[in-house]
Amino acid sequence: MRNEALPDLPRRILMGPGPSDVHPRVLAALARPTIGHLDPAFVALMDDIKALLRYAFRTENDLTIAISAPGSAGMEACFVNLIEPGDSVIVCINGVFGGRMKENVERCGAKAIVVEDPWGEPVDPVKVQAALKANPGVKAVAFVHAETSTGVASDAGAICRLAQAAGVLSIVDTVTGLAGIPVEVDAWGADAVYSGTQKCLSCPPGLSPVTFGPRAVEALKNRKTKVQSWFLDLSLVTAYWGDKGGGSRTYHHTAPVNALYGLHEALVMLREEGVEASVKRHAAMHAALVAGFEAMGLSMKVDAAVRLPQLNVVEIPASVDEAAIRRQLLSLYNLEIGAGLGAWAGKVWRIGLMGQSASPTHVLTCLAAIESALQGAGAAINLGKAQPAARAALGS
Ligand SMILES: *Cc1c(COP(=O)(O)O)cnc(C)c1O
Numbered sequence: 001m002r003n004e005a006l007p008d009l010p011r012r013i014l015m016g017p018g019p020s021d022v023h024p025r026v027l028a029a030l031a032r033p034t035i036g037h038l039d040p041a042f043v044a045l046m047d048d049i050k051a052l053l054r055y056a057f058r059t060e061n062d063l064t065i066a067i068s069a070p071g072s073a074g075m076e077a078c079f080v081n082l083i084e085p086g087d088s089v090i091v092c093i094n095g096v097f098g099g100r101m102k103e104n105v106e107r108c109g110a111k112a113i114v115v116e117d118p119w120g121e122p123v124d125p126v127k128v129q130a131a132l133k134a135n136p137g138v139k140a141v142a143f144v145h146a147e148t149s150t151g152v153a154s155d156a157g158a159i160c161r162l163a164q165a166a167g168v169l170s171i172v173d174t175v176t177g178l179a180g181i182p183v184e185v186d187a188w189g190a191d192a193v194y195s196g197t198q199k200c201l202s203c204p205p206g207l208s209p210v211t212f213g214p215r216a217v218e219a220l221k222n223r224k225t226k227v228q229s230w231f232l233d234l235s236l237v238t239a240y241w242g243d244k245g246g247g248s249r250t251y252h253h254t255a256p257v258n259a260l261y262g263l264h265e266a267l268v269m270l271r272e273e274g275v276e277a278s279v280k281r282h283a284a285m286h287a288a289l290v291a292g293f294e295a296m297g298l299s300m301k302v303d304a305a306v307r308l309p310q311l312n313v314v315e316i317p318a319s320v321d322e323a324a325i326r327r328q329l330l331s332l333y334n335l336e337i338g339a340g341l342g343a344w345a346g347k348v349w350r351i352g353l354m355g356q357s358a359s360p361t362h363v364l365t366c367l368a369a370i371e372s373a374l375q376g377a378g379a380a381i382n383l384g385k386a387q388p389a390a391r392a393a394l395g396s
Contacts, residue, residue: 011334012334012336013333013335013336013357013362013366014352015335015337015351015353015357016337016338016350017149017176017338018148018176018196018198018199018354019198019199019204019205020198020199020200020202020352020354020355021202021355021356022204022356023202023266023356026203026262026269028265029265030259030261030262032258034257035257037255037257038249042255045260049065049066049264049267050064050065050241052264052271053066053209053267054211055267055270055271055275056179056183056201056209056267056275057195057209058183058184058187058275059186059211059213061185061186061214063210063211063216063217063238064209064210064212065209065237066209066210066260067207067208067210067232067237068206068255068259069206070196070198070207070208071173071175071195071196071197071198071199071208072100072208073208074175074208074209074210075100075173075175075208076104076232077194077210077229077234078142078171078192078193078194079105079107079171080104080108080227080228080229080232080233081192081220081232081233081234082139082140082169082171082192082216083104083105083139083140084108084109084110084139084223084225085108086109086110087108087110087138088110088111088112088113088137088138088139089111089113089140089141089171090113090114090115090131090132090140090141090168091105091112091113091114091115091142091143092123092128092141092143093114093115093116094116094118094119094144094147094150094154095144095147095148095149095150095152096147096148096342097144097148097173098142098143098147101142101143101144101171101173105142108228110139115128119149119342119344120150120152120301120302120303120313121152121303121306122152122153122154122155122306123143123154123159125158125159128143128159128163132162132166132168138168139168139169139219140163140169140170140191140192141162141168141169142170142171142172142173143156143159143170144172144173145172145177145183146176146177146180147176147308148175148308148311148350149341149342149350150302150344151302151307151308151312151313152306152307153177153181153307154306156177156183156184156188156190157184157188160188160189160190160191161188161189164189169192169215169219170190170191171191171193172190172192172193172194173194174193174194175195175196175199175208176199176311176354177195177308178195178200178201178209179201179275179278180278180279180282180308180309180310180354180358181279181282181309181310182279185211186213189213190213191213191215191216191219192211193210193211194208194210194211195208195209195210196208196209197263199310199355200310200354200355201270202266202355202356202357203266204259206259207256207259207263209263212234220235221235236252239252240252240253240255266355282309282310282354282358284393284394285309285353285358285359285363286312286353287309288390288393289312289353289363289366289367289390290307290312291389291390291392291393292363292364292367292389292390292393293312293314293367293386294389295382295385295386295388295389295390296367296370296371296374296381296382296385296386297317297381297385298314298316298317298381299314300312300314300315301313301315309353309358311352311354312351312352313340313344313350313351314349314351315348316346316348317374317379317381320374320377322339322346322349325370325377326339326349328373328376329369329370332373333365333369335366337349337350337351337352337366337370338350338351351366360394360396363394364387364390367386367387367390368387371386
């Protein structure tokens, strides 16, 4: 056992699929003095967080809170609160996280009707429409807005509108989407939406913003069975988070007070920048990164029309030991990028431009480091082209 209070942790540049770099303002907020989770000052802060989350999600939903656990818990909260044994749910799968939704549905004792699309492609609304027609009586349609495993964006508005027209709830994973691409909970008519803190909000991991619209709240009220999970039961959790008008708060669990300070600061920063400006910044950094890779002679894996700006999937040149390159990026440049998953393992890198990591410095550093590492590995790439291309795209 070592005696140091903390081992010597490296300082990394985080450009993987999350967590992203955390701004010093957020780190400073985390270090503020801990107060009680029912302290009036803390209750006021929770009200601010709810209002700021409504701003980020673009919703008026009363039930807009942060679950005290990471994005996976937000996913689970949506399913356990809305899905009962014997229900059936249309689950769209076009990557890893859609597969997890199916697992959640089945663990709720419900039937998953899978609408599958190939990796690298978005959820096809035409297939969703056909599944709705073929399966009257389903409870919900669940899909991933921003598939972090493949770097693909799906048309959340179109899918939510199909669900709404069929009188079916929509459950939307926008863990990677929020603040990186447009998220319009009310305009979409989305019913239950969850996110995470460590992607484009640039907080440490550990919290999951969720928002439930009126139809989802109604479905929760009309349950025949108790929510399977006591911890995630939103009818209990909301007694602590309170309604839109404030009101009394009762203890449910001890909120992660300092983590919520961090989320508050990150949301204040998002508000200062503006959510539209944040989305624009992600798009601009993505364009510069892509210009750099293409000038280097590398190809992007996903069709330009459906690419996520915040998660860039780039093809690795043949015969390169990709794990060795990533180790080198980490040891020499302190740069973390992500490996490919599933069928794409060994074939692609997943490069995050999320939140604070969506900056010109990150784009240029990443391109320089990868070019240098690939040069060292003897890969056939165009040397000296990436930086000028990216700088031209950045206008610098
Ligand atoms: C990261 C991620 C999750 C899970 O979030 P955790 O915080 O790791 O639990 C869920 N869905 C998507 C699309 C993600 O990218």
